[in-house]
Amino acid sequence: MVTSVPQPTDAELGAAETLFGERLEHAERYVTHLCTTGVEYGLLGPREVPRMWSRHVLNCAVLGPELAEDAEVADVGSGAGLPGIAAALAAPGAHFTLIEPMERRVDWLAEVVGDLGLENIDIIRARAEEVTDEVMADVVTARAVSALKKLIPLTAPLLADDGELLLIKGRSAAEEVDNAAKAVKRFKLQQPTVELLGEDILEEPTTVVRIRRR
Numbered sequence: 738m739v740t741s742v743p744q745p746t747d748a749e750l751g752a753a754e755t756l757f758g759e760r761l762e763h764a765e766r767y768v769t770h771l772c773t774t775g776v777e778y779g780l781l782g783p784r785e786v787p788r789m790w791s792r793h794v795l796n797c798a799v800l801g802p803e804l805a806e807d808a809e810v811a812d813v814g815s816g817a818g819l820p821g822i823a824a825a826l827a828a829p830g831a832h833f834t835l836i837e838p839m840e841r842r843v844d845w846l847a848e849v850v851g852d853l854g855l856e857n858i859d860i861i862r863a864r865a866e867e868v869t870d871e872v873m874a875d876v877v878t879a880r881a882v883s884a885l886k887k888l889i890p891l892t893a894p895l896l897a898d899d900g901e902l903l904l905i906k907g908r909s910a911a912e913e914v915d916n917a918a919k920a921v922k923r924f925k926l927q928q929p930t931v932e933l934l935g936e937d938i939l940e941e942p943t944t945v946v947r948i949r950r951r
């Protein structure tokens with residue numbers, strides 16, 4: 738399969754320069770991986786290729802500026818490294834653990850992380866529920882893994898006492914928050930907030946549900 742790799746538009750390039758700085762070339766190489774082997778492996782559909790920068794890589798990279806310089810971050814259900822790899826490129830001081838159960842996805846992630854030479858990323862092949870004893874993160878991220886009421890039980894047990902969840906969501910974010918009230922209480926979390934990230938640099942800002950531990 739031959740897939741063409743899209744050039745970023747001027748607006749996307751401006752956002753990418755802001756978010757990735759010196760790692761812009763790494764981000765371009767990551768996009769190439771996503772659009773070629775990522776599509777071949779079935780990690781993303783071919784229809785995502787033209788919007789790989791806006792809808793996927795930039796949409797996820799806006800988490801980077803939200804992270805403390807030396808934050809320990811766990812990304813649950815990384816798939817093709819979204820948001821984990823994109824955010825790690827935008828936050829080179831933070832350390833990321835990508836948690837993904839599917840062997841084929843883990844193999845692809847390992848190849849891409851190796852090719853990009855990203856030393857701030859480790860990968861664990863497991864379901865999030867299986868690694869609660871070994872992962873303790875300042876921030877847990879996830880995108881497109883499940884609805885919030887099911888996602889909280891998967892992610893909250895990986896949080897350090899003063900940690901927070903940064904969960905990328907779509908237009909249903911507020912409704913998902915309403916439906917997750919029991920899980921919020923059960924895991925002793927603060928009231929979630931729905932925030933827009935990247936409003937000043939992205940055409941479509943990213944909706945994030947932020948939930949702190951009490």
Ligand SMILES: C[S@@+](CC[C@H](N)C(=O)[O-])C[C@H]1O[C@@H](n2cnc3c(N)ncnc32)[C@H](O)[C@@H]1O
Binds near residue numbers: 814820
């Ligand atoms: C729809 S994909 C989304 C992938 C990526 N986060 C993205 O936004 O493109 C959901 C991913 O979550 C993973 N997943 C499902 N259940 C999981 C669990 N309990 N723990 C960790 N990962 C899980 C799947 O293997 C899959 O890679």
